[in-house]
Amino acid sequence: MARFSPPGPLGFGGAPLGNMFDVVDEETAAAALSAAWETGVRYFDTAPHYGSGLSEHRFGGVLRRAPRDAFVLSTKVGRLLRPDRTRPENPPFVEGLPFRVEPDYSYDATMRSIEDSCQRLGLAQIDIAFVHDLAADHLGDAWEEQFEVARAGAFRALTALREQGVIRGWGLGVNLTEPCIRALERADPDVFLLAGRYSLLNQPALERLFPMCGARGVHVVVGGPYNSGLLAGGRTFEYQEAPPDMIAKRDRIAAVCERHGADMRSAALQFCAAHPVVAAIIPGAKRAEKVRENARLMAATVPSAVWDELRQAQLIPADAPTPG
Incomplete structure (x- = not known):
């Protein structure tokens, strides 16, 4: 069967617009989404968890202006939002909407989550x-148990x-990677x-x-x-202070890019794609200028000598595909 997948190579990730780490005002958030559209992005990803519904609200406010068949939208299930006037903390998001986030991978919760997301987005279709986060910190060693809950519930x-x-x-x-491997072995994901x-680092x-x-x-x-x-x-690195070995590896990669006149950020994006x-x-x-910068970096030329030297220095695997 033909698998559905989003258009690329560049999409827009919605976590920052859920006030990840710091507050983004409504005008700035809308400008970032509009800039993504103007640079040709047609794939947008969000989640209820991002700002306790805030990211989904913001996505819907902008995407409702576009023809629905002109873009692909993804969101997530596994966390239900319950009204809570105390505005409970939902790190790493700050000043989100007044909802309590409750992990729930059951069948009924999944069905409700899809309907709730459509309402927050103001859209009738999620692609x-x-x-979400079947192996996250909030599950700890219990992720394998919750995987089976999700397999019987959310997957179904x-x-x-x-x-x-x-x-x-x-x-x-x-x-x-482990939950994805298990899903391929036991289910039929797309x-x-x-x-x-x-x-480029990992x-x-x-x-x-x-x-x-x-x-x-x-x-x-990715x-x-x-x-x-x-x-x-x-x-x-992974939202914590980077360990010395990763900083050293990043610095070696940066030096290779600099020798060949390439921007390491371009290399990072293009390697993944x-x-x-x-x-x-x-x-x-979080901001329109950063969205435009990512589009520019994605289109910039990275000389083939960069990839050759990174391989020779064993900074990337010999069998990793590279552009061109």
Whole structure:
């Protein structure tokens, strides 16, 4: 069967517009989404978790202006939002909407989550639904148990919704490869959103997951192509202070890029997009100027000598696909 996957290579990731780490005002958020559209982005990803519904509200406010068949939209299931006037904390998001986030991977919760998301978005169609964070910190060692809950619940619900034409595809939105591998072994997903596990710095998905995806015709959306900032010149890796070995590796990659007149950020984006199972990459952005910069970096030329030297220095795997 033909698998549905989003258009790429560049999409728009919605976590920052849920007030991730700091507040983004409404005008700035709308300008960022509009800039994505103006630069040609036609794939948008959000989730109820992002700002306790705030990101979905903002996406809908802008995307409702566009013809519905002109873009692909994904959101997530696995967390229900319950009204709560105390505005409980939902880190790393700040000043979100007044809802309490409750993890729930059951069949009924999944069905409700899709309907709730449509209402928050103000849209009647969600194209892709990802089961969110099946291996996240809030589950700890219990992720395997919750995987079975999701397999009997969320997976079954999303498969039924796909068969009914309510959604066009489903998969997992996670930051570990193991749940994706298990989903391929035990279910029938269409696409994964994998954050931080295939990047210029870190490629654990290359050895096993990506070949399995290729064999099944399943595509991958790559989140976190800058590894939460380290490859963009920052000091954080996976949203924490970067370990010395990763900083040293980043600095060696940066030196190679500089020798050949390339921007390391361009190399980071284009490396992720070069693998044939990758349908799109979704760097996050809070402001229009950053959205436009990502589009420029995606289109910039990275000399082939960069990839040759990175391979020779064993900074990227010898079998990792590269542009051109």
